[in-house]
Amino acid sequence: MKLTIQVNEGPYQHQASDSAYHFTKAALEKGHEIFRVFFYHDGVNNGTRLTTPPQDDRNVVNRWSELSKEHDLDLVICVAAAQRRGIVDDGEAERNGKDATNIADGFRISGLGQLIEGAVQSDRLVVFGD
Amino acid sequence: MKLTIQVNEGPYQHQASDSAYHFTKAALEKGHEIFRVFFYHDGVNNGTRLTTPPQDDRNVVNRWSELSKEHDLDLVICVAAAQRRGIVDDGEAERNGKDATNIADGFRISGLGQLIEGAVQSDRLVVFGD
Amino acid sequence: MAEDIKKLMYVNRRAPYGTIYAWESLEVVLIGAAFDQDVSLAFMDDGVYQLMKGQNTEAAGMKNFSPTYSALGDYEVTKIYVEKESLEERGLTLDDLQHLVWEDEDDDWAERDSIHLVSRAELADVMAEHDMMFNF
Amino acid sequence: MAEDIKKLMYVNRRAPYGTIYAWESLEVVLIGAAFDQDVSLAFMDDGVYQLMKGQNTEAAGMKNFSPTYSALGDYEVTKIYVEKESLEERGLTLDDLQHLVWEDEDDDWAERDSIHLVSRAELADVMAEHDMMFNF
Amino acid sequence: MSILHIVNKSPYEKNSVAMAAGYAKEGDTVLLIEDAVYAAVKAGSASAKLSGLDVSVLGSDLAARGVAEDKLADGVNVVDYAGFVDLVEAKDSVQSWL
């Protein structure tokens, strides 16, 4: 089965990103294909490398980055949602005149079309949110 | 009347930051004193200078920065909440080994004690959230 | 590719302005229109409030995105389902909502209603015919 | 300063883990304990779930912060109100919750219950005696 | 002491309007802001939850949502942000039912 996963909330405030992560991992372990993980709304906040969670807690952002590396996962952050919330890569920094970037390893910023394409190309769309 | 305001949600996703802003502005216009605005939970995300909202929409972050400048407002971001969510100033960047900062003008990062102190020192605590 | 044509349903259950879900969901619908899929919008729960007439956000200082709904017909988004039970519970009728229409090119561009008022049971049946539900 | 002693109430209405409010609210209580104010905690709605016994977050991969509640007595947080109606609606009794106690130094460190089971009407009266409510 | 109970969520989505109504006592006021303004609509089934209470509603949030003031339940006061500030001052404390 080919899956697209949508994540609508950022790390820690809601369990949505945790649930999406564990689901994605379980699907990969069962041999399913993850076509894409799409981060929308506050979900874009999963893609910042600037978090420093307490040492006795899980690291939500790094977990996604590592899963991406291990399984060549496509982690896409919605550009419009990212602009509203301040998630920036080199291209966005240049386009919008920002003096810093904060995007984490393994994430890329792209358009909403990537979500639609994910739904069209996949067998299932599973959405996690508030 | 002396007021402390607490904001529990970030910009755009929830109206909380808008409501808190308009309330704070109205209180200042009536001659009340704002002892402090404390940003907690995802509210810390109001303090990033990396947002680029659409040009036909309000700029939630800049509005807070400007109000702070105009009225010498104390805008405090909770350090523990900020670490979980990736809001970083120079001190935090150095302490946690981060290669970038994203804090916006007029905001400062400090401890939860600042919220308690605000409540103790003020006549009213007004909380805005989800 | 014909085999890639899917029945997509955007499920709208949130009030506008209190949260951004309604507005960012509409942004997906507009972008999605370029993909030539078979698209429906469902409005239930507080989602029915998204279609209210007369929204004026000036004093609230937010962007009024409600005029965009009336452009959906031009994007060939013509199937809009509104759940009757949700309207009634909130004391609303179709007259409280915007009148959304589309032009039927197969019938000399006759204007047709986009909104279909359906019961919960009917909307459940419609939902079951779709391949993908978008949730916000 | 005596005039700075205020009656502060932390109002807890959310379930743990689904959102972080319960945990970050507890962090405020712990920090606030250093301020020598008159502090109460109220648990109502899904907030009563925060006090459930036997929380085990290992498989969920989250931090189990529930043991911290039993340390509240050491922080001199001794007034914990649990709303009866919220418990009953959820099919819970006090036996489902942690047994929270504090030691009374004025009575040879006798162990006393921190939790007071109160009706909604009683808790409304208690709330009205407070100067500040913290909401999360 | 009197309390200003602030609610910001729709009564059809969340239970916070009902809780605020359950806790509001004589002398208290319930202020509806953001998505809670729908609770003040007379024809809505949720308006009954607030009957007998002193209720105010934020006008700018009503207008944003397209709710005309003549649709409100009897006795509901419409306030602007200045009126919101006055309510906070008039009551002894504030409880936000988030």
Place this chain on the structure above:
Amino acid sequence: MSILHIVNKSPYEKNSVAMAAGYAKEGDTVLLIEDAVYAAVKAGSASAKLSGLDVSVLGSDLAARGVAEDKLADGVNVVDYAGFVDLVEAKDSVQSWL
């Protein structure tokens, strides 16, 4: 076509469990995750909303919240994330009642 209805909010806080129950048809499954797991507790007043439906609940979210499996309503299936994946595959589509 069959639907997997996912709910993640407490039935005492939000109306999403009730809505999922209203939309679930013969052949569908309701999966309770995160704070929605409380809806499966037999002694809770909300469990009635799910009676007659095919209900699964995520075990790790139950355990996190201290809900013992013997407290669940009759017929509720406890699944792990692998079982969650299987449910997504077994049904034709997924509706998340956020």
